Amino acid sequence: MSAMGRVVRSGVARRRVQTVVIALATMMAVTASVLGGSLLAASSGPFDRAFAQQHGAHLTAQFDAARTTAARLMASAGATGVIAAAGPFPTATAAPRDVAAEFDLPPMTIVGRTTPDGEVDHVSLSQGRWVNGPGQIVLSADYPVGPSPLDTDLRFPDLPGQPTLTVVGVARSVGRTADAWASPSDVAALTAPDATGGYQMLYRFAEASTAAHVERGQAAVLALVGSPALLGAQSWLTIKDASEREVALFLPFLVAFGALGLVMSVLVVGTVIAGAVGTATRRIGVLKAIGFTPVQAVRAYVAQALIPATVGIAAGVVAGNLLAIPVLADTDQLYGTTTTGVTWWIDAVVVAGALGMVALTAWAAALRAGRLRTVDAIAVGRTPRPGRGRWAARLTARLPLPRSVSLGLAHPFARPARAAAVLAAIMFGATTVTFAVGVAASLNRVQIAKDHAAADVVIDTFAPPRGTGPAPNTAPRALSADDTAKVTTAIQAQPGTAEYYRVATTQVAVAGMTGFARLDAFTGDASWGGYEMISGRWFTRPGEVTVPSTFLTATGTRIGDSVVLTDHGKAVPVRIVGEVLHPTNNLLVFADAATFAATKPNLTAASYHIRLADGVDVSEYLTGLNSALATSGFTAASEQSTGGSSTIVLLDALAALLTLMLVAVAAMGVLNMVVLDTRERVRDLGIHKALGMTPLQTIAMVIASVLVTGLAGGAIGVTAGVAVHRAVTPAMGDAAGTKLPTSVIDVYQPTMLLLLGLGGLLIAVAGAFLPAGWAARTRTAVALRTE
Template sequence: MSALGEVVRSGVGRRRVQAVVIGLSTLMAVTASVLGATLLDVSNAPFDKAFAEQRGSHLTVRFSADKTTTGQLTANVPGVTATSGPFPTVSATPHAQRGQRKPMTLVGRADPGGPVDAVTLSEGRWAGPGELVLSADTPMPERLMGSRIAFPDLPGGPTLTVVGVARSVSRTADGWVSPATITAPAGYQVLYRLASADTADQVDAAGAAVAATVPEGGVDGARSWLAVKREAVRETAVFVPFLVAFGLLGVVMSVLVVGNVVAGAVGSGTRRIGILKALGFTPSQVVRAYVAQALIPAAVGTALGVVAGNLLAIPMLAETEQVYGTATLSVAVRVVAAVAAGALGVVAVTAWASAARAGRLRTVDAIAVGRAAPTGRGRWATRLTARLPLPRPVGLGLARPFARPARAAALLVAVAFGTTAVTLAIGLVSSLAVVQDARQTDLSDVVIGSFSGGLRNAPMSPEGPRPQLTPATDRAAVTAAIDAQAGTKAFYSIARTPVAVAGVTASADVLGFGGDLGSSRYQLISGTWFRTPGEAVVPSPFLNATGTRVGDDVTLEDRGQAVTVRIVGEVFDTRNDGMRVLVDAATFPEAPATSYHIAVEPGTDVTTYLEGLNNALRPLGVVADPNQDGGVGDTLLLMGALIAFLTLMLVAVAGLGVFNAVVLDTRDRVRDLGVHKALGTTPRQVIAMVVASVVVTGLIGGAVGVPAGVVLHQAVLPAMGESAGTGLPAAAFGVYGPVELALLVLGGVAIAVLGALLPAGWAAGTRTATALRAE
C-alpha cells in the first residue's frame, strides 16, 4: 500500500464517527433519489412509449349526429397531421341479470388499425357483424370472452358476442363493434394527431379550429391526450412530490454534513496535516487524502441506498404495471447510475471544498496551531451565564457555543434540517389522515340499499343475497317506516343513476340527494353546494376528464335523454375514479332512490334500532344494515410508511450530525474537562455541561426548522393532489396548531440532546489523569 493509501486507511479508521455520519447521510439521499427518479421515469415512460407506438390521439372529438354530416368531418384543419374517422358512436347500457350496469361508449370501427389510435388486440380477434371487442380497461375482460351481452336500448336490441379484448392508449371507447351494428349513431368520433400538442393551450387551440369547421353546437365533447395521460400516471405520480422533497432535504443535508465532517476533520487534525507536510506530502496529496476519506463511506452509503431504493420501489412499480398490463417494470440502470454518480460527485466536491483549507496551510503554521479556541472568544458569554441562577456546569455549557461559533452553526443547521423533516412528515401524515377521513363521505349509522358498490354489488350474507331496493319497491312506504321508527334523528336518500357524458368515454354516476344531508360529510374544494335542481357538484377528476370548470354546463345522457346541469362546486370524492355528479334528487325525478342513509338519536342502541326497523321493512322486501363506510387505502398506507421511513433516516442523520459536532468539541476540550474533574466536577455535572452546550443551538435550530417544514408542507401537499388528479379540501392544509408547532420547536432541542448524550457519557467516563495528559 502506498503512503497516501495508508494515510487514507488510518484516517477512516480513526474517524469512525465521521465515516458513519457520511455513510448514513449519503444512504438517505440516494434512497430518496432512487425512489423519486424511478417513479418519474416509470410513470411517464410506459405511457409515452405506448402512445408513440399506437399513434395515440392527441385530440378526440365527438360530433353530434343531428347537427353534422360525415362530409363536414373530413375538412382539413390547420395543425392536424393525421386523422382517423369519422366512426359512428353511441352510448348503450348492457343488460344485466341483476342490478344495473354502467353505460358503455361503443364505437364502430371496421379494423383496429389506422393512422391514429391503432388499437392493440391483447386477446381474440376484431369484431365482425354481431360481435363486440371489449376495452382492456373493463374489469376482468378476459372472463367475458365468448359471452353474449344484450343491449336492449339500441335499435333492434342486438345481442353481441365478445370475441376480443383490445387496448386503446387514448381510451377512445369502452368497446368496439362493426360499423353496421350502430344503425342509429348518436354521434361521430374523429381522432386527431397534432403537430404541436405539448401544452393544454395548444390542444385547446386545435379543438377550437376543429369546432370552427362544423355548425354551431356540432361538437358534443372533446378530450385531450393530456387528460388521459394524467389519469394513467396519477397512481404513482402522487408519490413523487414528497419523495422529491425528502430527496432534496437529504441531498442538501448530505452536502452540509459532509462539508462539516471534513471541515471538522481538518480543524481537529491541523497538527497531523503539518506532520504529513513535514514528511514530504504535497498540498494536492493532502487534499486527495481527505477527499478519499469522505468518498469511502459515501460509496458504502451509496451502494446501500441503491439497494434500499430498489426494494422500496417494488410495491410502487407493481401498481404502475397495472396501468398497461405490459412487461414488468424495474428500476432503470441509467437511473441508478445517474443517482450514484451524482451522490458521489456531490460528496467529492463538498469534501474538496473543505479539504482545500488543509492544502493551503503552511507546514510550520499547521504544527504550531493548537486545537483550543482563540483566547478570549466567548468569554463574554461565560461571564453572562455566570450571573444566571443556574448550576455552574450548566452555565459553562450554555456559553460553549459562543467559543466555537462555526461548529455551533454546523450543529444548528443539522438540527434545523432534522426539525424541518419531522415537521414536514407530521404535516403530511396529518393531511393524509384528513384526506382519508374526507373519503368517508357518509357518517350515518344505518343504510338501506347499496353500499359503496351500489346495486351493482348486492351485499351477501351466509343465507344468500340480502334483500335490496328494486324498481318495484314502494319508496314512500320505506320513507314512512324510517320516519315512524323510534330513535330516527335524520336521514337522506340517494338515487344512483349511471349516465354517459358527451365527449367522454368513461361513464359517470349521478347521485341525486334528497332529505336531510346533515350526516353526509362531503367536503368542498371550491364553489358552493348545489341549491336548486339543475345545479351540480363534481369531483376534480370529473373536471379534468371533461375539460370543464366550476361555472360550466355539462350534458349527461340518461337512457337516451339529455340533461344539462351547471357545475357550481368542486367536491373531494375519489370513488368511481372521481367520475361522479352530485345533484338534487329533483334534477333526475324519474330516478328512484337506491339507498337510504339514517342517523340515529344519541344514546340509541343501533342493534335494537336495526331490529325494529327491519321488522317494518321486511314486508317491503328490503333490509337495513349498519353502515360500513370506511377503510384505509393501500396507497395511503404505503405513503405513510414511506414518509415514516424517510423521516427516521433524516432524523438519524441530523442526530449523527449533532453527535459528530459534540464529539469534535469534546475531544478539543478534553484537557479542560480534565481540569474540571480534578477540581471536583462529578460525572453527572460533566454530562450536564456537555448536554447544556447544545440546548440553545437546538432551540434555535427548531425555531428555524419548523417554519421551513410548514412552508415545505404547503408546497408539497398541493403538488401531491395535482399528481393524483384531484384538489384537496381546505382541512388538509390547516393541520398545524399552536401547541403542535411549539412541541415541534422543542423537538429541535430533543434532537440536539439525543445527539449529545453519547459523547457526554464518554466525556464523563474519561479518567482525569488521561484527560490531563491529552494534548
C-alpha cells in the same frame, strides 16, 4: 506501502467514529437520492411511457357488424395516415353475475382476442394468463371487481343458456380498450339474440399528437368503412388527459421532497467531511513538518474522506435500488407501466454527484489547513479562541440549573460555526417531518371529503344480501316505490334517528358537452354529510346544483352560471351555487331530486345516510334498524371510509419512507458534530472529571450542549415545514384538477406544532446520545493525557 498510503490507512483506521459516520451519512443520502430520483423519473410522463411500451391505439373504434364486414374493416388498415392497425375483434356487451358470491357485476364490454399482443395494444398481464380456449375470460385491471378474481366463475344470466366463463387472468390496456377479453367463439355466445354484434378496430396514426390529427385519421378510416357503421370511437388523448390528472398529484410532492433531500444531503455530508478534515489541522501540520508538501497533505485527507464515502455510496446505491423495486412496482400498477428497476443513469448521476461533493468538500477543507504555515498548523489548539462564548457562559451560570447543564447550554456559543451546522441539520430534519405530517393529514382530509363519510349509519340498497360476504362494486338497480317506503318508514320509526338523506344516481346530458354526466340526486338535507365546500354553498332548493372543480373546468362555467341538463329528452335548466371537493375525472352534478321530478329519471344505486342523536349507541341502533329492515332484504351498517385510493395510500407510504431516511441523515449530522466536539474537548472533560464530575453529569453536559440548537432548529424547521406544505399542497390539488378548501390546507393544530417542534429536540438528543455515553466512559487519566 508508500508513506502516503500509510497516512491514509492510519487516518481511516484511527478515526473510526468519523469513518463510520461518513459512510452512514453518505449511504443514507445516496439511498434517498436514488429512491427519490427513481420515483420522479417514474412520475415523469407515465402515460406516454406506458403507451409506447404497449403500442397503444390512437383510436379505438366500435363498428356495427350489420353495417360493415370484417373484410372491409381489415382494408381500413390501409387508410391514409394509418401506420398500424389491429382487428377486427368481435365485441359484445353483457352483465355478468359472480356465481360464488351471488351478486351482479356492472355490464362489461368483452372483446374477442386470441393473443394479448399484436401490432397495436399490447395488453400486459398483471395476474394469471391469457385465454387459450372457450370458457375463459381475462378481466381488465380497471374493471371494478375484487383484487384477486382469478378462478372466479362469471355467469351471464340474461343470455340464452346462461353461459359461464372462468376468470383466468387480469390485464391492463393503456388505452382501456375493453373491460374483458375472451375467445371469439365465447364472444359470439355472449351476443344477445336480438343484437347484431359488433367489431372493434384499433388504429395507430402517423400523426396523433392533437385532437385534429386524430379526427383526420378517423375521417380517413370512415371514408373506407362508411360513417353509418361507426357506433363509437375513443381518442387516446381523452384517456391520456384522465390518466395524467390522476398521477399529476405526485409531481409537486416528489419535487418538494427531492429538494429537501438534496439540500440536506449536501449540507450534512459536506459538514461531516469538512468537520472531519478540519479537526485534523494539527496533524496536517505534523505531516508538513516531516516533509509532506501541501499538495500531498491535501491529497491524503481527500483520500481519507473518499474511502469511507465510497463504501457508503456503494451501500446506498444497493439499498436505494432494493427499496425502489417494491415502490416502483406499486407505481407501475398505478400508472399501468412496466419497469425493471432503477434507470441506470439515475445511479450514475447520484454516484458521480456524491463522489464529486465529497471530494470537493474534503479538498476545500484540507486546502485551507494545508496552506497554513507548519508552525501555525501545529500550534492550532483544540479549544475555541479566548473570549468566545464567555457572555453565554456567564449568563447560563446564573440560571437555577445544575452546573453540568449550564456548561453544556453555553457551549454552542463558543463554537458558532459548528453550532450553525448542527442547527441546519436539525432544521431540515424538522422541516421534512412537518411537511410529511402535513401532507398525510391533508390527503386524509381529501379522502374523507371524497368518501363523504360524515354519517353514523348507511344503508346501501345495492349491496348484496346479508351473509354473502363483502361486495365489490355491484351493478345498481332501480328501487321500487315499495322498497323506498319500507326503508324510509324503518328509519323514521327507529328511536335515535336525528336526520337522514337519500342519494341516488342516474346519467344526464350537459348542453354543449359530449357524453354524459353522473347525477347524484338527493332527498333531504345532505349539507351535513361530509361534502367539503371549496367555494359557494351547498344547494338548498330545486333548480340549484353543486359541482366539483372538474365540472367547472370542463364546461367553462363558474359559480352563478346556469347550465342545461337533459334527462329523457327533457331539458332541465339549473344554476350552479357551489363548488364541492370531490376529486374525479368525470362530470358530476349534485342536485335536489325534486329538480328532476317532472322528468322522472331512472334513479339507481340509492343509499341512505343517517346521523344519530347525541348519546345514541351505534351498535344498538343498528340492531334495531336491521330488525325493522329484515323483510326488505336491505342491511344497515356503520359508516366506514373506503380505505383510501391507491394514489393516496402510495403517497402516504412514500412520505413515511423518505421522511425516515432524511431524519436519519439529520441525526447522522448531529452525531458527527457532537463526536468531533467531544473528541476535541476530551482533555477538558478530563479536568471536569478530576474536579468531581460524575458520568451522569458528563452525559447531561454533552446532551445539554445540543438542547439550544435542537429547540431553535425545531422551531425554525416547523415554520419552514408549514410554509412548504402551504406551497406544495395547493399545487398538488391543481395538478390533480381540483382546488382545495382551506380546511384541507390548514391541518396544523397548536398541539401538533408544539410536538413537531420538539421533534427537532429529539433529533438533537438522538444524535448526541452516543457521544455523551463515550465521554462518560472515558477514564479521567486517559482524558488528561490526551493532546
